Every structure is written in C-alpha cells, then in structure tokens.
Amino acid sequence: DAGVIQSPRHEVTEMGQEVTLRCKPISGHDYLFWYRQTMMRGLELLIYFNNNVPIDDSGMPEDRFSAKMPNASFSTLKIQPSEPRDSAVYFCASSRGGADGYTFGSGTRLTVV
C-alpha cells in the first residue's frame, strides 16, 4: 500500500489566492482527518470524515476553510482567500476505526506571502 498520499508537498501562494490541498487515504480506511501543524499550536484537528460524511468540523478556523470528501478515495481542503497566518504544514491521516491506528501522509507545507 502506498500509504496516505498528499499533494502538493509544498505550496507557496500570495495572500488572497485560493489554495487547494489534496489527500488520498489508504484504501479501506473509513475515517479521514485533516490536521494543521504549527510551532505555536502543535497538531490541531481541523475536520474529520467517516464514510465520506463530515463528523466534526469544529476545528475549522473560519469560513475561509472548507473541506470535502466526494468519494472514499479523495478529499480536499480549500482555503479561500488565503492569509499569511494560514502558513503551516497540513496533514491528512486515515484510519479504519476512529482514533485507532492513524496513518499520516507526508504533509503539505503551505506558505502564504
């Protein structure tokens, strides 16, 4: 198995632009999680899905952030418009059973200038 695949690995964009991060979970994993990692706040859960349905999006910082999971093998996290404070590493993780056995992707390092 190729693991959780995220793209792009790095993204540099100008303030105000739309950014889309992509994730392909491990086949057979019913849960998908989006986390944001910064030095100040550590790993923060943004949103998670179970069987493609959003379960908890209370961590999404504001309306500029949105996430979708149109099918079991693909999810997107979109920021529109982006701001410099959105600069962070964004991780996607998937699991078979909720909290058990997360597998993380390699992350997308987002820089908003």
Added chain:
Amino acid sequence: GENVEQHPSTLSVQEGDSAVIKCTYSDSASNYFPWYKQELGKGPQLIIDIRSNVGEKKDQRIAVTLNKTAKHFSLHITETQPEDSAVYFCAAGEGGSQGNLIFGKGTKLSVKP
C-alpha cells in the same frame, strides 16, 4: 473536551542513556493512548500504543506506561541511539469509536553521539 499536556518540550540525552516523556490527559472517557514519532520533513508515524485495560506495554527498546487513576502516561526509550532523535507526540482518544485523537504539543528529543 479532551486536553493533553506533554512534558518536556525538549530533551537532550547522551547515546545509550534512557529518555522519558510524560503526558497527562483530562477526559476519563479516553481509553486509547498512542505515541507518534515525527522525523524532519515527514508525517508522524505510530510507534507504540496502549489501551486503558493495560498498565504497561513494551516493544524492544520502547515502553509505555499508563496510570488511569492519575490520568497520565509515559514513553520510555532505553539505550537511546542517534536515530531516535525526532519529535515525539503523545495522543489520547476513544479507541474504536467515532472519536478522534487529541495530541500533545510534542517533545523534541536529541540523542548526542
């Protein structure tokens, strides 16, 4: 909701010494406690986990202990090696449910040859 505190934030040891990282959690409903290792430029990787029906678990040079009454758990690494240098995260959650993991802020471990 759950809150996980992790100490210390940085830890430096000599090769061959032991390293101990401690975490506390607040939600008595949490019953699953994994530890993740994150190397530079990579996503966190699960290295060991423990469930609330077990007090201690070992895997070669790594061990975890759990004190449910005090709501704290620890990671012990013996005979440390330079390749153990990384950031280590503890987490807590409700295993096997729709729950998600709440992570500590991380400990940067440096093993000096």
